[in-house]
Amino acid sequence: MDLQKRPEPTAPASVKPAELRASDADRDRITDILRDALAEGRLTAEEHSERVEGVLATKTVGELDQFVRDLPVAHGPRATPAYSIAPNRPTAGAIPLEPDDNVVAVFSAAVRKGRWRAGRRIHAYAVFGSVEIDLSEAIFEYPQVVIRAISVFGSVDIRVPENVSLRGSGAGVLGSFEVKTLDGGDTGAPVVYVDGLAVLGSVEAKPKRGKLIADILDRVTGRVSERLDKSLRKHLDR
Structure with missing residues (x-):
């Protein structure tokens, strides 16, 4: 009996490094470069904002280079590889170093x-409920905090200090997705990006009036100084 010859399996096509899916580490590397370019005066605040928004929406490693192509760092020797290698899967019970x-x-x-402490990425999910x-x-x-907000028959309310930069892009399906754009006066202030989806619900992000990062730091520093003074006085009275 003759056996039909089965076709030999073809080898999978090789994927170029530029075609690999971009990881969060890849995006963070580019946003750090853009932040340094802003501090050096190579980019305006508006250019920096537009490029960072593009970086966050990028899918592949090759597309990331277009955002730093006209900066000096893109033409020098690479201190880091063009793309990051995914680490081995953690063992059962292992705690990730930087969880969302x-x-x-x-x-x-x-x-x-x-x-x-605000992490680098925050995920907010409101399903028939509310998230603040x-x-x-x-x-x-x-320097950048990304908030992914999903609302389904619910609400997600986000408040930020007045002196940070606030950006956002999202969609509402029979719902409301509203981000009040804010430009922080200090170039070193953090940038908060909000994206996501509101389905028969709402997502709202806006500044909280009267709240500034500097004011908060001053209050904390003042409390620490006050405690040190009290401790010193007690020591001297002994």
Whole structure:
């Protein structure tokens, strides 16, 4: 009996590095370069904002280079590879070094406010519920904070200090997605980006009047100084 010869499997086509999907680390590397270019005066605040928004929406590694092509760093020797290699999967029970911050409300309410540390990426999900993210007194550890807000029959309210930059792009499907654009006066102030989707719900991001990062730092510094003075007086009275 003759056996039909099966076709030999073809080798998968090789993917060029520029065609690889961009990771968060790849985007962070480019946004850091753009931040330095802004501080050096090579980019205006408007150009910086437009390019960072483009970086966050980029899909592949090759597309990232277009945002720094006209900057000196793009024509010098690379200190880091053009793309980052995905690390090995963590073992069971391992804690990631930089996890995303998730704020979830399903038929309930979730609030993140007060003196808390804002991560690089925050995910807010409101499903038949409400989420409130108040950054007016938060500690910013990163120059850019990205908030992904999804609202389905719910609401996501985001408040930021007056002296940060606020950007956003999203969509509303029988709902409202509103981000009040804000340009921080200080080039070193953090930039908050809000994107996402509102389906029969609402997403709103705007500054909180009377709240400034500098004021918060002054109050904290004043409290620390006051405590040191009290401790010193107690020591001298002994």
